Amino acid sequence: MSLQALSPEAVKAAEFIRRADIVVGIPSYNNARTIGHVVRAVYAGLAKFFPQLTAVIVNSDGGSTDRTRDEVLSARVDDQHLLLMSTPAIAAHRLSFPYHGIPGKGSAFRLIFEIAAKLEAKVCVVVDADLRSIAPEWMDHLVRPVLFAHYDLVTPYYHRHKYDGTITNNIVYPLTRCLYGQIVRQPIGGEFAISSRLFRRYLARNDWATDVARFGIDIWMTTVALAEGFHVCQSFLGAKLHDPKDPGSDLSEMLKQVVGSVFALMIEYEAVWKATRSTKPTEIFGFQFDVGVDPVNVRSDRMIRAFRQGCIDLAEIWRMALRAETFAGVRKLGLDPPPAPFHFPDELWVNVIFDFACTYKRHPLERGHILSALTPLYLGRVASTVIEMEPFSSAEVEERIERLCLEFERLRPVLLANWDFGPDAPARQTNARDREVVRHDRDVKASA
Amino acid sequence: MTETLRQVLEGVIERLQHQVATFLPPLLAGLIIVLTAYVLALVSRWVILRIFKGLTIDKFLRQSGLAFMIDPSGRLRAARVAAEGAYWLFLLGGGLTALSIFDTDLTTQMVQGLVFLLPKLVLSGAILLAGTWLAQYFGRSALVWAVNEGIPGPRRLATLVRVLLIFVAVVVAADQLNFARSVFLAAFIMICGGLILAVSLAVGIGASQGVGRFLAEKQDRAREERPSSLWSHL
Numbered sequence: 034m035s036l037q038a039l040s041p042e043a044v045k046a047a048e049f050i051r052r053a054d055i056v057v058g059i060p061s062y063n064n065a066r067t068i069g070h071v072v073r074a075v076y077a078g079l080a081k082f083f084p085q086l087t088a089v090i091v092n093s094d095g096g097s098t099d100r101t102r103d104e105v106l107s108a109r110v111d112d113q114h115l116l117l118m119s120t121p122a123i124a125a126h127r128l129s130f131p132y133h134g135i136p137g138k139g140s141a142f143r144l145i146f147e148i149a150a151k152l153e154a155k156v157c158v159v160v161d162a163d164l165r166s167i168a169p170e171w172m173d174h175l176v177r178p179v180l181f182a183h184y185d186l187v188t189p190y191y192h193r194h195k196y197d198g199t200i201t202n203n204i205v206y207p208l209t210r211c212l213y214g215q216i217v218r219q220p221i222g223g224e225f226a227i228s229s230r231l232f233r234r235y236l237a238r239n240d241w242a243t244d245v246a247r248f249g250i251d252i253w254m255t256t257v258a259l260a261e262g263f264h265v266c267q268s269f270l271g272a273k274l275h276d277p278k279d280p281g282s283d284l285s286e287m288l289k290q291v292v293g294s295v296f297a298l299m300i301e302y303e304a305v306w307k308a309t310r311s312t313k314p315t316e317i318f319g320f321q322f323d324v325g326v327d328p329v330n331v332r333s334d335r336m337i338r339a340f341r342q343g344c345i346d347l348a349e350i351w352r353m354a355l356r357a358e359t360f361a362g363v364r365k366l367g368l369d370p371p372p373a374p375f376h377f378p379d380e381l382w383v384n385v386i387f388d389f390a391c392t393y394k395r396h397p398l399e400r401g402h403i404l405s406a407l408t409p410l411y412l413g414r415v416a417s418t419v420i421e422m423e424p425f426s427s428a429e430v431e432e433r434i435e436r437l438c439l440e441f442e443r444l445r446p447v448l449l450a451n452w453d454f455g456p457d458a459p460a461r462q463t464n465a466r467d468r469e470v471v472r473h474d475r476d477v478k479a480s481a
Numbered sequence: 482m483t484e485t486l487r488q489v490l491e492g493v494i495e496r497l498q499h500q501v502a503t504f505l506p507p508l509l510a511g512l513i514i515v516l517t518a519y520v521l522a523l524v525s526r527w528v529i530l531r532i533f534k535g536l537t538i539d540k541f542l543r544q545s546g547l548a549f550m551i552d553p554s555g556r557l558r559a560a561r562v563a564a565e566g567a568y569w570l571f572l573l574g575g576g577l578t579a580l581s582i583f584d585t586d587l588t589t590q591m592v593q594g595l596v597f598l599l600p601k602l603v604l605s606g607a608i609l610l611a612g613t614w615l616a617q618y619f620g621r622s623a624l625v626w627a628v629n630e631g632i633p634g635p636r637r638l639a640t641l642v643r644v645l646l647i648f649v650a651v652v653v654a655a656d657q658l659n660f661a662r663s664v665f666l667a668a669f670i671m672i673c674g675g676l677i678l679a680v681s682l683a684v685g686i687g688a689s690q691g692v693g694r695f696l697a698e699k700q701d702r703a704r705e706e707r708p709s710s711l712w713s714h715l
Contacts, residue, residue, distance in 0.1 A: 350621060350624070405626070409628065
């Protein structure tokens with residue numbers, strides 16, 4: 034195993050500390066406003082729940098221009114008696130290093146894993162730097178299943194606003210569940226605990242220079258663990274409060290990196306997901322309770338406009354990426370007079386995702402275009418769910434997401450049939466597709 | 482009178498006999514060569530189509546998008562390309578051999594000209610093909626980028642990119658063939674200059690208000706959005 038991401042400074046610090054049981058990594062980039070709170074919560078959690086273990090907090094920074102690194106190194110828990118600890122708190126070491134290589138969350142994680150490996154840590158935890166709802170208990174909930182129940186990966190399980198986590202709810206969660214047969218509700222949640230065995234496996238892989246170095250890291254970690262038979266569980270962490278974003282704003286690159294990683298892993302683990310026959314639940318640790326969450330503002334009109342514009346402008350790429358019937362369905366939705374209210378059906382959405390995955394596999398040189406061309410479709414789908422879920426309670430939203438997951442599972446045979454494409458198929462496919470589109474256009478004209 | 486007529490007729494017949502004796506054998510030989518070449522071309526095409534499946538190349542053609550670019554139905558197969566190539570090569574070879582049998586200045590020049598031109602033609606064809614592929618690729622890149630960034634007229638932008646790149650390929654191919662070099666080069670420079678001028682005018686004068694509005698809206702949007710972490714949650 035090569036330790037490529039470690040700078041001499043980091044090696045020196047690791048050699049000084051020598052060993053640690055727990056390494057908590059916090060990737061950051063201009064998070065001076067929130068990172069102090071995160072460090073204090075982690076520090077308090079380690080002191081309160083694992084006083085007997087040696088712990089190190091590692092901040093892997095992407096070149097922040099604010100005081101992020103200073104905040105990490107200066108954060109203190111002044112009133113330790115308020116934690117009601119029976120033993121005096123032993124200060125956890127705190128390190129802050131800039132990572133090198135491709136700028137992104139994945140590269141930051143790599144540095145954290147390298148340090149954890151160097152310190153021979155038993156468990157490595159990663160948490161986001163912009164969390165506002167992190168509490169000391171999170172450390173307990175994340176670390177304990179690895180240390181005492183021998184799990185390899187602990188993923189978060191928390192309440193989020195119904196409009197938050199749209200990539201998770203519409204693509205990543207249902208697709209991962211359908212492919213690998215395990216229900217992991219937040220596969221790209223951002224907070225994970227990883228066993229020594231698993232983070233060493235991550236480090237041994239050679240795809241760190243791909244989208245994994247950026248936003249693809251979360252789904253990559255979860256998928257590798259699921260596909261390679263590591264033990265995965267979930268921990269209830271309450272609510273996730275952070276700086277939410279409008280799902281319609283500046284997400285093309287993020288979507289591209291996450292979905293690109295999912296599709297790339299589908300190619301790698303083809304044999305695994307093809308052999309999946311059923312879906313099984315994943316254990317959830319922690320006592321579950323209801324919590325309030327921050328509202329997320331979404332502009333669905335803007336997303337619908339982007340989708341309709343995509344129908345006009347991206348037809349040539351969608352025609353390549355989608356099967357005839359899917360393409361016709363999308364065009365009908367985008368170009369026909371708007372139904373009230375706008376509705377992107379589950380079946381059509383699942384077909385879109387499956388078709389894009391198959392095309393991603395078949396056209397390696399066009400992968401960038403294919404992934405980028407998914408954005409308007411995704412926006413259309415998100416707008417539809419936002420409109421539909423407006424009156425829903427949290428439980429109803431979960432029910433609705435469950436229905437989507439079942440639709441993914443129902444249409445799995447479509448994916449299996451289209452995934453392995455014979456050399457003669459494109460011609461037949463294209464002819465049929467063209468005929469279908471011509472017929473649809475004729476129908477639209479006739480009805481007009 | 483009769484004697485003169487007889488002499489003229491005898492002269493004509495003699496010349497005809499001479500010409501037939503001179504040109505008929507090579508003509509027949511040429512015909513036989515062309516026919517043989519035709520048969521060989523047919524046989525080679527048949528053999529290539531039967532033996533050479535071209536699976537790997539087919540995969541490459543499909544994955545690279547070349548198959549869809551040359552034949553929009555996607556039915557293009559490497560075996561078909563190779564077979565057609567062999568067919569036309571045999572026909573061309575047969576035709577050239579048949580021409581060279583006549584051994585006249587004209588036919589020699591024709592054969593030489595064709596032989597010298599052939600590599601350049603092939604190279605130009607390859608340049609045009611590569612240029613078209615690149616044009617399609619970058620056209621699509623421009624299209625998806627413009628759509629996702631909300632740039633007005635994304636299809637027009639993509640067409641512009643395609644036309645420009647194909648034009649560059651045509652200029653390079655024409656340069657290879659020594660065909661109207663200066664005309665193409667001048668046209669290329671004029672188009673590039675014109676484009677730069679048009680963009681400058683559009684930005685500087687015509688669209689200044691629009692650009693100002695666009696930038697102001699963008700700034701407003703940026704101001705509206707709260708500063709967020711790079712690690713935004715998904």
